[in-house]
Amino acid sequence: EDKVVQSPLSLVVHEGDTVTLNCSYEVTNFRSLLWYKQEKKAPTFLFMLTSSGIEKKSGRLSSILDKKELFSILNITATQTGDSAVYLCAVEEGRGSTLGRLYFGRGTQLTVWP
Amino acid sequence: DAGITQSPRYKITETGRQVTLMCHQTWSHSYMFWYRQDLGHGLRLIYYSAAADITDKGEVPDGYVVSRSKTENFPLTLESATRSQTSVYFCASSPPNNEQFFGPGTRLTVL
Numbered sequence: 323e324d325k326v327v328q329s330p331l332s333l334v335v336h337e338g339d340t341v342t343l344n345c346s347y348e349v350t351n352f353r354s355l356l357w358y359k360q361e362k363k364a365p366t367f368l369f370m371l372t373s374s375g376i377e378k379k380s381g382r383l384s385s386i387l388d389k390k391e392l393f394s395i396l397n398i399t400a401t402q403t404g405d406s407a408v409y410l411c412a413v414e415e416g417r418g419s420t421l422g423r424l425y426f427g428r429g430t431q432l433t434v435w436p
Numbered sequence: 437d438a439g440i441t442q443s444p445r446y447k448i449t450e451t452g453r454q455v456t457l458m459c460h461q462t463w464s465h466s467y468m469f470w471y472r473q474d475l476g477h478g479l480r481l482i483y484y485s486a487a488a489d490i491t492d493k494g495e496v497p498d499g500y501v502v503s504r505s506k507t508e509n510f511p512l513t514l515e516s517a518t519r520s521q522t523s524v525y526f527c528a529s530s531p532p533n534n535e536q537f538f539g540p541g542t543r544l545t546v547l
Contacts (some may be wrong), residue, residue: 364538421486426479
């Protein structure tokens with residue numbers, strides 16, 4: 323069973339729309355949740371979340387974590403065609419100072435039409 | 437150049453051949469990782485390493501071997517390639533408790 327589940331798997335919107343991407347997880351020793359953007363090449367880092375309820379923001383993108391309900395959302399406001407990509411959610415599992423392992427969801431393919 | 441590089445970027449091989457994918461990072465990150473990315477599965481961890489000479493298995497290690505004699509290099513070897521190992525392979529590195537930085541990927545085709 324997947325430890326990290328993303329929804330929707332794909333999304334098509336028009337420029338200017340606001341989108342919300344979802345990520346739910348189930349790991350034993352949660353350490354952090356990360357969001358990456360992948361545009362036909364290597365994933366690039368967006369956010370790392372470790373605490374519940376604290377929104378992280380970067381321009382039009384924002385993300386928040388709920389450790390009680392085991393999910394995170396990634397919001398993109400005023401979408402642009404350049405936002406078209408696969409958005410990956412990953413959860414780091416680990417204890418103490420040992421090296422954590424990342425479990426990735428299958429991603430949400432976002433397509434933004436002009 | 438600083439960063440993380442992978443070679444080759446593209447590789448076609450035949451079933452049964454040995455293939456080595458190279459990964460090199462210039463940040464002196466202690467942690468390094470190998471993932472494969474397949475349609476319908478997302479990114480799956482093959483092997484990871486906490487430091488030179490310390491490696492451990494990830495989710496899908498069968499058929500792969502790694503070594504890490506130097507901090508900056510983390511080669512991945514397919515000892516006898518199979519068609520199911522056709523995939524895009526990403527190497528990543530990170531300092532402790534920080535996000536992972538990914539290399540550009542190697543697209544491997546096994547005929």
